[in-house]
Amino acid sequence: MRIGTVEISHPVALGPMAGVTDLPFRRLCREMGCGLLYTEMVSAKALSYHNKNTEPILETEDGEHPLAVQLFGSEPELLADMAKKLEEGPYDIIDLNMGCPVPKVVNNHEGSALMKDPILAGKVIEAMAKAVKKPVTVKIRRGWDESSVNAVEIARIAQESGAAAVAVHGRTRQQYYSGKADWEIIRQVKEAVKIPVIGNGDITDASSAKKMMEETGCDGIMVARAAKGNPWIFRELKESFEGQPISPRPTYKEVCQMILRHASMQIEYVGEHMGMLQMRKQVAWYTAGYPGSSKLRQEVNQITTYEELKSLLTRFAVSDIII
Known part of the structure; x- marks a missing residue:
């Protein structure tokens, strides 16, 4: 999988998770075979205020490449400025979070709340993409709720605004992480855009990963909650994709x-x-x-x-x- 100028040898990504995907955990997942790492999400406002809590989130080490840093916010100019600031750092990709469902984020019109405002979302993505040379990607959900399933529309806007790839979580914001992820929406997004599409939702093992790629045609997959306490999942996925025997579960x-x-x-x-x-x-x-x-x-x-x-x-x- 290729995202802009970034070559990813193994199309499996570790989904960004607050309080989980810190430097030590990313190191373990990389050792197990993860192809693309993401930092925890960083507030553009906090970064602009030089909030000390952002420092450990942004810390990296040699061997993490390719690595994406994820920003969240809703102000185009601010996000563009912060993307430009982060471009100077050791990150290969700058990602915009449009999927976080937690109230303290969406109540500020950030995270998945941006999916309710496609025009603003386009302005944010365009501002970021124009501000930097490194690839800008976007992580979205199926939609805000069942009455506003607009992942295809948002993905098209992202592509037109300069995004180099889009990751799609097959649940709405209202679902949070409950119920079953809708892989059909991932297939629809893949058919609607030419940029790489990363599928996310209900990937728990090699079998489900293979099934998602077959059913949706997505270019890569993203594993998040299934990696908690289980960095071995990336070994299993790598072995499966390479046609190797799958190692037994750890004792x-x-x-x-x-x-x-x-x-x-x-x-x-x-x-x-x-x-x-x-x-x-x-x-x-x-x-x-x-x-x-x-x-x-x-x-x-x-x-x-x-x-x-x-x-x-x-x-x-x-x-x-x-x-």
Whole structure:
């Protein structure tokens, strides 16, 4: 898949997720075979105000390429200025978020709320695309609600306004993440535009990824929630697309090893105290579905150090509560 001047050898992207797709997690997903990484979304206003909270979101390292940085906002001139600012950084693609459904974003007419205003959306995309030489892409949803399914219209506007690719989540904003993703709308978008289309929604394994590409004709796929606690999904997808035998699911020991590696990287990134707080939700995702995982989640919420985490995982393993 090629987005503007950016060549992506493996057409599988890690969807941007607030509080999830930070530098350590992206590193793990890249190692497992993810082809295109995205940062967490960054507020254009916060970036313009030099908000210190944007600094860790924008942090990168060698080996992350290709990497997209995702902005959200609704003011064309501001977004153009911030895109230009980010173009100086180590990012290959600048992405506009038009899919975030959370109230604090949409109430500011940002994220998926932009889908209710196609004219403004076009102005934003055009301003960004004209301001930078790097590819500008857009992530959209099926529509705002069932009465305003307009992904095809927005995708056409994005293309006409200079976007180099569009990612389509097959749910409306009103659905959030409930119900089934509509892959038919992804197919319709693909047939309506000439720029690359990335399909998003309900990709959980190699089988669903292959099915989406066959049914929609999309150029690439985006995995988001299914990657939480499961960076191995990118190994599975890469092996599947390359026609290789698919590796077996990780053992509990391998899961624990990944958790501890993730934890050590998180500590290096934000320090032990904050790193362990952040790892609590990660551990819950990594161990979801194992017998006894609810008890493990209760106990992991009490840990404050790496050694406590290591001891907890070891105790659960040897007690046969999980394995």
